[in-house]
Amino acid sequence: MFLRGIPGSGKSTFVRENNLEPYTISSDSVRLLLKPPVLSVTGRPIISQKINHRVWGLIYSLIKSRMEDGDFTVLDATNAGNADIAKYRKLIRTYRYTAICVDFSEIPLEIAKERNRKRPEYEIVPETVIDELYSIINRQTVPSFVTVIKPQEFYEKIRYKPFDFSHYRKIHHIGDIAGNYKALMQYLACGLNDSDLYIFLGDYTGSGVENADNAEIIKFLTSVMCRDNVILLEGDHEKSFCRLVEGEEQTQVSEFADTRYYVPEMKLAGVTKNYVLNLHKKLNPCIYYKFYNRYVLVTHGGLSSLPENLVFVGADQMINGVGEPEDVYLVAASFNKNTNENTYQVHGHRNPENFPIENGRTFNLCPEKKGFLRIITLDENGFHSKEIKIPKPTF
Numbered sequence: 228m229f230l231r232g233i234p235g236s237g238k239s240t241f242v243r244e245n246n247l248e249p250y251t252i253s254s255d256s257v258r259l260l261l262k263p264p265v266l267s268v269t270g271r272p273i274i275s276q277k278i279n280h281r282v283w284g285l286i287y288s289l290i291k292s293r294m295e296d297g298d299f300t301v302l303d304a305t306n307a308g309n310a311d312i313a314k315y316r317k318l319i320r321t322y323r324y325t326a327i328c329v330d331f332s333e334i335p336l337e338i339a340k341e342r343n344r345k346r347p348e349y350e351i352v353p354e355t356v357i358d359e360l361y362s363i364i365n366r367q368t369v370p371s372f373v374t375v376i377k378p379q380e381f382y383e384k385i386r387y388k389p390f391d392f393s394h395y396r397k398i399h400h401i402g403d404i405a406g407n408y409k410a411l412m413q414y415l416a417c418g419l420n421d422s423d424l425y426i427f428l429g430d431y432t433g434s435g436v437e438n439a440d441n442a443e444i445i446k447f448l449t450s451v452m453c454r455d456n457v458i459l460l461e462g463d464h465e466k467s468f469c470r471l472v473e474g475e476e477q478t479q480v481s482e483f484a485d486t487r488y489y490v491p492e493m494k495l496a497g498v499t500k501n502y503v504l505n506l507h508k509k510l511n512p513c514i515y516y517k518f519y520n521r522y523v524l525v526t527h528g529g530l531s532s533l534p535e536n537l538v539f540v541g542a543d544q545m546i547n548g549v550g551e552p553e554d555v556y557l558v559a560a561s562f563n564k565n566t567n568e569n570t571y572q573v574h575g576h577r578n579p580e581n582f583p584i585e586n587g588r589t590f591n592l593c594p595e596k597k598g599f600l601r602i603i604t605l606d607e608n609g610f611h612s613k614e615i616k617i618p619k620p621t622f
Contacts, residue, residue, distance in 0.1 A: 228299070228385070231306040231369065232331025233360045234352040235339035238303050241329070241378055247301050250539065252289050254304040255350070257282050264349035272349040290315065294322040297512055297542020307363040313370045323508065326373040329381060332364050387537035390516040395456070396422040398518060400525060402592025402601040403462065403575040406433030408440030408447070410600040410617040421456060426514060428575040428592055429462025429527040429546070442496030445503060452509045461510035462527045462576060463546055512542035518605055522570045529574035529589070531561035552577040559589035571610070573603060584612040 230238040242251050255274060261281055264272035286302070293300045306312055312328065319326050336357070343352055369375050376384050392398060397420075404411055404427070419425060431448060432441040451457045493503070513526045515537055524533055528548025534540055549558050555577050562572050563586075571588045578593040584601055590610065592601040600615040 228301045229306050229312055229326070229328045229369075229373065230301065230303050230331065231312075231328050231364070232334060233305065233307075233336070233339050233357050233364065235342035235346075235357070236331035236334040237342075237378070238329075238331055241331075241381075242301065242303055245381060250299050251301040251303050252286055252293075254282060254286060254302075257286055257289075261285070273351075274349055287314070291318055294318055294324060295543075297322070297545070299539050299541070305360055307360045307367070309367045309370055312373060316370065316372060319372065323510075327385065328369050328373045328375045329378055330369070330375050331378060333377070336361050385536070385538055387515060389522055390514070392424055392516045393519050395424040395518075396420070396606065398424045398426065398516075398523075398605040400573045400590070400592060400603045400605070401425065401427050402594070402603075403428065403430040404432075404444060404600065405430055405464075406441045406444060407600055407617045408443040410615045411444070411447070414600065414602060414613075414615055419451060419454065419456065424456050424458070425451075426458045426525055426573075427460060428525065428573070429460045429510070430464045430575060431462070432464055442493055442498045445493070445498050445506060446496075449502060449506050452506060458514050459506075459510050460514065460525065460527050461507075461512055461542070461546055465507060465510055466546065512545040513537060513540075519607060520569055521605070522567075523573060523605065524571070525573045527574060528576045529555065529558050529562075529572065529591070531558045532565035533562070533570055533572075546576075548574065548576055552579050555591065556580065556582060556586070559586040559591070562589050563587035575601075584614070585610070 230241065232238050239253070242248060242253075258274050258278065261278050262275050265275045267273045286304075290300060290302065304311070306328070312326075315326075318324075339361075340354055340357060343354070343357065374384075401411070401414070427448070431444050448459060452459055513524065515522070515524050515533075517523075522533075524530065524537075526545040526548075528544065528546050530540065530544065531549045548555070559572075559582075566572075566588070568588075571590070573590045573592065575591070575593040578591050578595040581595045582591055584590055584592065584603060590603050590612070592603060594601050594614065598617045600617060602613045602615065604611045604613070
């Protein structure tokens with residue numbers, strides 16, 4: 228999220244009043260991290276502008292680092308010119324962010340200058356600079372890939388609101404498939420029902436010679452990904468595979484990502500890089516919905532609570548879960564304790580102790596015991612769990 232306005236327009240005050248400090252990268256704060264105030268030619272302390280190249284290089288690296296983990300991020304800077312925001316276009320597209328600009332341009336120039344005069348001495352910006360920035364903001368527009376809002380619209384526009392799925396007959400939550408195409412087809416033998424909603428929890432593909440159906444999984448998901456009644460979540464496998472097909476250097480990749488079998492299998496089956504990347508664009512870190520009187524949070528990894536605003540939870544935690552893999556029971560117990568009785572959670576990804584599907588109001592769809600596909604459905608009568616034994620290959 229970009230804040231755009233001249234010095235004294237209220238950007239930093241907006242950050243404080245909305246408790247956004249932990250999520251905010253401030254250009255002035257970065258300047259002071261790199262160099263303390265220096266003396267001006269008139270003898271007063273000022274923030275040095277001679278290190279701007281280093282400042283903006285560091286800011287770009289910080290934003291990229293946060294985006295890699297899917298963290299909500301605010302850039303508190305003037306962002307006056309079109310190019311000031313446009314330089315982040317590639318990052319926003321690569322990490323599939325929604326770009327928002329909070330516009331402070333309606334603040335009168337004289338009010339901003341008056342506020343500027345009341346700042347600590349080293350933070351005071353020359354009024355000639357404010358005049359120049361005011362002129363740029365009024366001449367140039369925000370890039371078209373960015374949605375512009377007013378400060379008073381922040382909570383209405385940014386808050387993650389639950390979707391109401393009560394019009395569906397049934398909701399299917401399909402756990403980690405891990406390349407088991409036959410088990411998935413066994414469950415979906417009659418096809419997708421237009422009256423039902425299908426939520427796939429991620430980790431669609433698996434590794435190893437015995438998993439020969441990864442390409443079929445990708446082809447199937449690609450064929451249904453544009454349907455209104457299909458929601459695809461992102462798992463750690465998808466994140467790693469996307470990096471593989473893009474040829475990025477692998478660091479700390481999940482053990483499933485064995486390139487000796489994984490990539491060649493896709494290529495031999497005609498699944499190209501664009502095939503997978505188009506699917507990746509459809510993936511979501513979570514879905515939070517209402518079904519009659521129940522509220523359900525669905526992620527790949529599992530959370531320990533339901534924050535007031537899910538926007539502030541990083542995608543990395545939604546995908547990999549809170550804590551360590553062995554904390555899955557504690558995470559479920561914490562979620563059950565920290566949420567209301569009509570709030571539920573569905574996740575996959577980890578289950579080292581092979582817990583059952585139902586753990587209070589938390590449902591775990593990761594079958595740590597190989598050979599099963601876990602599914603849970605929700606209808607007007609409540610939740611219903613099912614495990615499908617994966618057919619053994621025939622020769």
